[in-house]
Amino acid sequence: MGFVMKYVSTRGLAPALDFEGVTLAGLASDGGLYVPEAWPRFSPDEIAALAGLPYAELALRVMQPFVGDSLTPERLLELTTKAYGRFAHAAVTPLRQFDERHWLLELFHGPTLAFKDVALQLLGLLFEEFLGRRDDHLTIVGATSGDTGSAAIDAVAGRAKVDIFMLHPHGRVSDVQRRQMTSVLAPNVFNIAIDGSFDDAQATVKRMFNDTEVTARFGIAAVNSINWARLMAQVVYYFAAALQLGAPHRKVAFAVPTGNFGDVFAGYVAAQMGLPIERLIVATNINDILHRALSTGDYSAGSVTPTAAPSMDIQVSSNFERLLFDAAGRDGALIAQQMKTFDATKVLHLTNAQRAAAAGLFTSARADADQMIAAQRWAYEACGEVIDPHTAIGLHAARAAQALPADVPVVTLATAHPAKFGDAVESAIGVRPALPARVGDLFDREERYDRLAGTYDAVKDYVTARATPRHG
Ligand SMILES: *Cc1c(COP(=O)(O)O)cnc(C)c1O
Numbered sequence: 043m044g045f046v047m048k049y050v051s052t053r054g055l056a057p058a059l060d061f062e063g064v065t066l067a068g069l070a071s072d073g074g075l076y077v078p079e080a081w082p083r084f085s086p087d088e089i090a091a092l093a094g095l096p097y098a099e100l101a102l103r104v105m106q107p108f109v110g111d112s113l114t115p116e117r118l119l120e121l122t123t124k125a126y127g128r129f130a131h132a133a134v135t136p137l138r139q140f141d142e143r144h145w146l147l148e149l150f151h152g153p154t155l156a157f158k159d160v161a162l163q164l165l166g167l168l169f170e171e172f173l174g175r176r177d178d179h180l181t182i183v184g185a186t187s188g189d190t191g192s193a194a195i196d197a198v199a200g201r202a203k204v205d206i207f208m209l210h211p212h213g214r215v216s217d218v219q220r221r222q223m224t225s226v227l228a229p230n231v232f233n234i235a236i237d238g239s240f241d242d243a244q245a246t247v248k249r250m251f252n253d254t255e256v257t258a259r260f261g262i263a264a265v266n267s268i269n270w271a272r273l274m275a276q277v278v279y280y281f282a283a284a285l286q287l288g289a290p291h292r293k294v295a296f297a298v299p300t301g302n303f304g305d306v307f308a309g310y311v312a313a314q315m316g317l318p319i320e321r322l323i324v325a326t327n328i329n330d331i332l333h334r335a336l337s338t339g340d341y342s343a344g345s346v347t348p349t350a351a352p353s354m355d356i357q358v359s360s361n362f363e364r365l366l367f368d369a370a371g372r373d374g375a376l377i378a379q380q381m382k383t384f385d386a387t388k389v390l391h392l393t394n395a396q397r398a399a400a401a402g403l404f405t406s407a408r409a410d411a412d413q414m415i416a417a418q419r420w421a422y423e424a425c426g427e428v429i430d431p432h433t434a435i436g437l438h439a440a441r442a443a444q445a446l447p448a449d450v451p452v453v454t455l456a457t458a459h460p461a462k463f464g465d466a467v468e469s470a471i472g473v474r475p476a477l478p479a480r481v482g483d484l485f486d487r488e489e490r491y492d493r494l495a496g497t498y499d500a501v502k503d504y505v506t507a508r509a510t511p512r513h514g
Pocket residue numbers: 156157158189190267299300301302303304305306353354432433457458
């Protein structure tokens with residue numbers, strides 16, 4: 043092969059890394075996020091040739107240009123086969139139909155019932171693979187609004203050479219979400235409930251990635267969607283859905299329930315690779331920083347209001363930096379300046395060039411609680427589909443979208459299984475979704491977690507007292 047994809051930082055200063063390097067890294071050393079140095083591109087014929095492949099093989103083909111020399115194709119296929127073999131549906135991410143125009147892409151058939159499994163089951167295997175090649179130890183530090191935590195813990199529990207410290211906002215995740223994390227009693231798993239919001243937890247984690255006192259002793263890695271490998275894995279299901287709906291001969295639009303901008307950024311990557319995407323519809327709840335940013339250019343953080351869709355209760359969307367970078371012609375110095383201002387003032391104004399570039403592919407919509415419930419009722423009453431609150435926000439945005447050509451199918455990403463948010467679903471449609479057998483006795487299991495003040499020092503002391511230092 044001899045081909046190496048290099049990754050560069052959105053802030054322009056950190057050294058370039060290969061795929062193995064970015065997988066094991068957290069933030070870039072200049073505080074930025076890693077992106078491929080260039081987007082690989084498939085021709086329409088190459089895309090047409092992907093139709094009908096089994097999911098694990100499609101994953102291999104879509105990911106290979108990003109992985110480069112870091113894994114042989116044979117090995118990568120073994121890993122995707124193993125990761126997606128744990129899904130409860132043979133199609134991995136099956137597509138269902140609402141009506142003539144609207145479709146539902148079910149991303150929740152993994153072990154922890156949310157789309158995060160699609161990327162994290164693979165990431166757990168990539169960590170093991172790359173750590174096996176070196177005498178090193180990884181300390182994963184992550185923040186979760188509920189779903190990343192359970193998916194990441196499931197993916198690394200009991201694995202050698204990895205510890206995981208997962209912060210969740212105390213009292214702000216659903217019972218199912220919390221139990222999926224805290225009932226994993228493997229000795230390498232540390233659950234921390236912090237007093238504060240998800241944004242507070244995420245800020246603590248980002249600070250730790252930038253704390254040289256910590257990073258000098260421990261191999262700190264990310265499982266949040268700042269990790270490039272996660273986004274890469276999510277690109278695959280955009281291809282899977284679009285191919286089924288007629289790509290490359292027909293364009294497709296996607297409505298994506300959005301928080302940290304990871305999932306929808308994977309759609310952007312698919313478009314850069316040549317997949318004919320008509321529109322990416324960014325759906326937010328009332329925590330609508332992204333809707334404001336995309337519709338008015340004003341990316342400014344307010345405070346977080348808890349909603350029935352907690353995984354989207356976010357006012358700072360880490361991956362938006364990746365879009366800002368690309369939309370600014372990859373001007374790292376500009377991004378460094380914009381993010382510095384944002385960190386200090388919580389306000390960032392997109393440049394005209396950034397706004398214009400984003401508007402070429404993205405639109406956005408915001409759903410309040412009534413609109414979310416109305417979408418759940420329509421799905422149930424008109425189509426017999428029970429959908430979770432996050433998915434409902436996506437569906438609201440899909441149905442509200444203006445100015446799409448009539449022949450473009452609109453795919454709403456179903457990001458969580460409805461049973462993961464059973465109370466909210468029951469109060470919206472009067473039906474309580476059953477927990478799938480694969481999570482079985484969740485409510486009878488012992489829980490273990492520690493509660494900490496939401497200060498940086500409290501978390502740092504906790505982690506450094508328990509983590510295994512890196513070797514060599
Ligand atoms: C994480 C999550 C989201 C938001 O995804 P981002 O990649 O952070 O934008 C939406 N819905 C559910 C159920 C999630 O778990």
